[in-house]
Amino acid sequence: MKPKTRCLCVTLLLFANNIVSSLQQTKQPNIVFIVADDLGWNDVGWNNPEMITPNLDKLAHGGVILNHSYVQPVCSPSRTAFMTGYYPFRVGLQHSVIWPLQPHGVQLNKTFLPQELKRLGYATHVVGKWHLGFCKWAYTPLERGFDSFLGYYTGSEDYYTHERTVGKCHGIDLRFNNSSLKTENSTYSTHLFARRAVDVINEHDTSRPLFMYLPFQAVHSPLQVPAKYSRMYEHIRDHQRRKYCGMVSALDEAVGNVTAALKRRGQLENTLIVFTTDNGGQTKSGGNNYPLRGNKATLWEGGTRGVSFVHGAGVGNPGSVRSDLFHAVDWFPTIVAAAQGKTSSAIDGLSHWASLSKGKPGPRHEFVYNIDQIKGNSAIRLGQYKLIEGPPGEPSGWIFPPTSWSGGKHIDRLWGSESAIMDRQNVSVYLFNLEFDPNEHYNLADVYPELVASLSQRLAEYHKQAVWPDFPPDDSRGDPAHFKGFWSPGWC
Numbered sequence: 001m002k003p004k005t006r007c008l009c010v011t012l013l014l015f016a017n018n019i020v021s022s023l024q025q026t027k028q029p030n031i032v033f034i035v036a037d038d039l040g041w042n043d044v045g046w047n048n049p050e051m052i053t054p055n056l057d058k059l060a061h062g063g064v065i066l067n068h069s070y071v072q073p074v075c076s077p078s079r080t081a082f083m084t085g086y087y088p089f090r091v092g093l094q095h096s097v098i099w100p101l102q103p104h105g106v107q108l109n110k111t112f113l114p115q116e117l118k119r120l121g122y123a124t125h126v127v128g129k130w131h132l133g134f135c136k137w138a139y140t141p142l143e144r145g146f147d148s149f150l151g152y153y154t155g156s157e158d159y160y161t162h163e164r165t166v167g168k169c170h171g172i173d174l175r176f177n178n179s180s181l182k183t184e185n186s187t188y189s190t191h192l193f194a195r196r197a198v199d200v201i202n203e204h205d206t207s208r209p210l211f212m213y214l215p216f217q218a219v220h221s222p223l224q225v226p227a228k229y230s231r232m233y234e235h236i237r238d239h240q241r242r243k244y245c246g247m248v249s250a251l252d253e254a255v256g257n258v259t260a261a262l263k264r265r266g267q268l269e270n271t272l273i274v275f276t277t278d279n280g281g282q283t284k285s286g287g288n289n290y291p292l293r294g295n296k297a298t299l300w301e302g303g304t305r306g307v308s309f310v311h312g313a314g315v316g317n318p319g320s321v322r323s324d325l326f327h328a329v330d331w332f333p334t335i336v337a338a339a340q341g342k343t344s345s346a347i348d349g350l351s352h353w354a355s356l357s358k359g360k361p362g363p364r365h366e367f368v369y370n371i372d373q374i375k376g377n378s379a380i381r382l383g384q385y386k387l388i389e390g391p392p393g394e395p396s397g398w399i400f401p402p403t404s405w406s407g408g409k410h411i412d413r414l415w416g417s418e419s420a421i422m423d424r425q426n427v428s429v430y431l432f433n434l435e436f437d438p439n440e441h442y443n444l445a446d447v448y449p450e451l452v453a454s455l456s457q458r459l460a461e462y463h464k465q466a467v468w469p470d471f472p473p474d475d476s477r478g479d480p481a482h483f484k485g486f487w488s489p490g491w492c
């Protein structure tokens, strides 16, 4: 080989290497995974023009709205699905949330999303609500793949004092990494978590990709918000709804601060932002799911069809709305695929990255809403059909936002009588065609018995794969009195 050609070859080789590594670098995006707590279907600007959520609206409309994105009926199960890619009924977390004194957590033989992302070179941080177990250190964030944690382990605490009371047990639930955090009494949690998220972005070494999981406390009860946010909704007479809407707008401002921080560091274009609620709105505490039927903690669409969008790096067709089925278990493989990794096919989740980035049809045609052997209910989706077996849960009506109606009562306007008839008959099987009846007004179970039978058979196959819920009794060893007044690990 003549020296000149060799030189050219070496140059080409170097050039190719550069392309490969620069492709790899540009292709691994930062990922910010934002979860809102108990945010209802009718509580965001793109579903309800009365809501003041300019930052979320801008991201949703400039990204891809997932209009058929499903979550579990309550908190810990959805988060289990997000973090593991498994249906909660496979890991014993399908029945309820993890209560503060219960000695359990997500099975330790499950790989968490940040563990997978760390292998792909990511820095990993969590800011906000954990709710996946803390009675032993092995269940806590730094042991499950996160480099840092600022947040709390349980749920439902005070937004300012960060205190949580269960019966006679009372303590503060807030930490930075492994250590209790005593300096933030009176800092509203939405401000605290937004500030930490901005710090994570500012301190991040941009030679590595960043994964930040940002599960806010907002907008779960208790209803607490600085007055400046509730004043944005002075026209709402119902005081619960007015506060709740203020909490949503504070959350929106927090998301605005996070995107502004990404922008300031020149990282916004290179960041994939995922936004989802963990379950439907709690209408007893200001949330709303109208026109969807039902509430948080039910198998109705109002409990399980969640607001969600993706925005930014790698997302194709910005400005579009997707109507294919997406389930909470799908975030794990979808996010790993966006990060250029691959997940095991043992998980329940399916990657939607090809559809989200290239506009291809989605991979999902079926999912299980839940199987709860203690409540004795379960539901499955196949295409446009939904089968519910057992009591779907209460409240089960169509609850209008108490904006122009007082008291937040069931409106039972057009459909109430039908609902009443169904309840009187003690119906335990519902079949809905959600393509034509997305709000579950017409039970077709008597009309299509063969369809009921085949869906029921399919659901029965999943029942065989379900483990019994892991729902142990409270254990007083977890009392914060044993841990200097903080909800703490080390008692199971």
Ligand SMILES: *[C@@H]1O[C@H](CO)[C@@H](O)[C@H](O)[C@H]1NC(C)=O
Binding pocket: 065, 067, 321, 438
């Ligand atoms: C989402 O689906 C509902 C039906 O449940 C439909 O009325 C609505 O227009 C869709 N939203 C968007 C943004 O396309």
Ligand SMILES: *[C@@H]1O[C@H](CO)[C@@H](O)[C@H](O)[C@H]1NC(C)=O
Binding pocket: 107, 108, 109
């Ligand atoms: C994972 O751990 C759970 C208990 O925490 C156990 O029941 C299950 O069999 C384990 N699974 C595997 C695959 O080892």
Ligand SMILES: *[C@@H]1O[C@H](CO)[C@@H](O)[C@H](O)[C@H]1NC(C)=O
Binding pocket: 147, 148, 149, 176, 177
């Ligand atoms: C928590 O851990 C992160 C990452 O190691 C570190 O940057 C941060 O300073 C730690 N915080 C505290 C209070 O130790």
Ligand SMILES: *[C@@H]1O[C@H](CO)[C@@H](O)[C@H](O)[C@H]1NC(C)=O
Binding pocket: 137, 142, 143, 177, 178
């Ligand atoms: C947090 O605590 C766990 C368990 O004691 C320990 O393994 C881990 O190294 C600690 N991490 C930090 C950053 O202190």
Ligand SMILES: *[C@@H]1O[C@H](CO)[C@@H](O)[C@H](O)[C@H]1NC(C)=O
Binding pocket: 161, 172, 185, 186
């Ligand atoms: C937090 O502040 C409130 C009000 O200022 C006070 O009543 C409470 O005792 C404080 N809590 C702690 C743990 O310091």
Ligand SMILES: *[C@@H]1O[C@H](CO)[C@@H](O)[C@H](O)[C@H]1NC(C)=O
Binding pocket: 190, 191, 192, 194, 195, 250, 251, 253, 254, 257
């Ligand atoms: C957003 O940032 C501004 C400016 O720093 C701050 O005043 C505001 O409280 C922040 N909002 C939230 C919700 O954190």
Ligand SMILES: *[C@@H]1O[C@H](CO)[C@@H](O)[C@H](O)[C@H]1NC(C)=O
Binding pocket: 426, 428
């Ligand atoms: C409704 O059905 C359940 C289960 O079949 C049964 O236990 C319950 O007694 C029934 N309730 C009424 C009011 O008929």
